Amino acid sequence: MNKKLLLYRGLENEEVDRVTERIMEWASTNGIFLKEISDQPDIDRQSSEPDEERILLSLGGDGTFLQAADLIAPFRIPI
Numbered sequence: 001m002n003k004k005l006l007l008y009r010g011l012e013n014e015e016v017d018r019v020t021e022r023i024m025e026w027a028s029t030n031g032i033f034l035k036e037i038s039d040q041p042d043i044d045r046q047s048s049e050p051d052e053e054r055i056l057l058s059l060g061g062d063g064t065f066l067q068a069a070d071l072i073a074p075f076r077i078p079i
Helices: 014-029 062-075
Strands: 002-009 033-037 052-059
Touching: 002 014, 002 062, 014 033, 014 052, 052 062
Parallel strands: 002 033, 002 052
Antiparallel strands: none
């Protein structure tokens, strides 16, 4: 099964950058495709295959999580 991790980040700061770097390293080490998204056009529905598993990781606070939820809702991808 193909695994795809979508990453939605909150405010730009040193800590968010550091954690993002660690997530990217982890994904690469574990053979997981990682794509950073910022808006709905970034989410490519056409690339979703039947054996593809997608999940969105929201990195930030409550506001970031709510923005991510609005962004991903039409695609029915778990956060």
